[in-house]
Amino acid sequence: MSASGESVSLEYRPVFPPQSTVVRERSLTPEEMEKLGNDRVLVSDFKQQKLETDAQKNWDLFYKRNTTNFFKDRHWTTREFDELKNCRESEGQKLVLLEAGCGVGNCIFPLLEEDLNIFIYACDFSPRAVEFVKKNALYCTERCLAFQCDLTKDDLQANIQVGTVDVATLIFVLSAIHPDKMQKSLEQIYKVLRPGGIVLFRDYGLYDHAMLRFKSGNKLGENFYVRQDGTRSFFFSREYLAGLFQNAGFETLVNEYVLRETVNKKEGLCVPRVFLQSKFRRPVHS
Template sequence: MFQENTSDNCLNIRTTSAEDGARQKSGHSARILSPEEAEKLAKDQVLVSKFKQLKLEKEAQKNWDLFYKRNSTNFFKDRHWTTREFEELKACREFADQKLTILEAGCGVGNCLFPLLEEDVNLFAYACDFSPRAVEYVKKNALYSTERCKVFQCDLTKDDLLENIPADSVDVVTLIFVLSAIHPDKMHLVLRNIYKVLKPGKCVLFRDYGLYDHAMLRFKSGSKLGENFYVRQDGTRSFFFTEEFLSELFKAEGYEQVVNEYVRRETVNRKEDLRVPRVFLQSKFLKPFNQTSSC
């Protein structure tokens, strides 16, 4: 199951200008589909029934809780690449020993949280997840300390954040492989709620699946929920972003775009000599100085 790529075995592949030109004719993605891939997607137009889609939405929390019950803390690797990919986590300090307050929205079992706390002693982290079971795993981790982090269960589409975090108090929000799991109709609510706790002039760091990522091409017929939106066998869902869609989504909620670009990788399974193309969208959006939250 390709739910996320956290492997350090990945090779960065830069797109050439010729590829960029072709990309504008290929659905604004970071890669061009092969004829076989294009045919597969063109044929896959039957959507999951409305009844099942409503059931999936209603049971979204239950499905993620079951995911963590099955996989415990073993599915995702620790994200030691976060500070390498997002220099802002270190560079946004005004002075060297300034204490930063971050929010990891959708923390899972702490694969990003704990490496960050280990790397940076002047960091306080709020962390939340939709799954109560995931939150309990975080609290049971030997590295968990209430002096350095506050972890809580939260539905990001509701006003739960303000019950746990003061308005306009967070220096950096990480939104990494989280928004894709939320129904596209509710994504704006997540960004609106994050906006309320973020300090003016501070940013959201985003990374998630891009259009035509290998994970998208792996879905079998009968898994499609809507445009670029699919359901896995375990009931969890995944959306695949374009630059344009994400940019419009953030800007509609008052953010300013700083960076919004595709990142191409190649996942290599050396044992089986298998190479698959990965496409992610990596972005940075700012809450303007001249705006404050309306809570």
């Protein structure tokens, strides 16, 4: 499953002011409250079942259209998540990382360049995305293993030994999975993490601008929507996300909304972005 794109719904070039973190969701304007309150019509069960059946095909078509050009390389991950640098128990320890939903490698290749003492398992729902990763000039089997995997049903242990991963990342990934199957995905990651291992999470938060842009007829369920290309997106509250991870056995370390505004002075646009940025840990004595 691809990291489903922090800029999918924005077609203009953004400028990012400093962000803030809060524990309460963003307050809605009266107009926004009315819009969400009036959006009650759900996509039919038949179409929802077809979207689930075609989920992999839709992401493969996404990468066929966009190849490696849609998402920017994520050089911000080590800045936002200091665990990627500081979780080693000794200076010479090789860090073992799992990126669940690697897309075309926008996160893993900057990490491989910055940290020479790291090994990365990289999996994605889309076979086409995995092929793009393997064709990258920086891909080296001594430092990275990329493989196709549906976290909702495939067994991560077919490629990763139980209890060997230090850090797993879920960056704009869980939101693309049907809510009924999110729990299974987290349980899979729990098994391959070592006791004390960390999950670093960033994804769409409740009342993000992308959520408010969906027109009537695109709603699949509470906080769950479908885009025109058939890919789906869920918008998380802190409480909902914490419950998912806790039910999968994790401890919550950090779980905060990240608020920022995307500004385009030329177009006179300023829209609120809301993400959830969180850290969860497999208990040390588990």
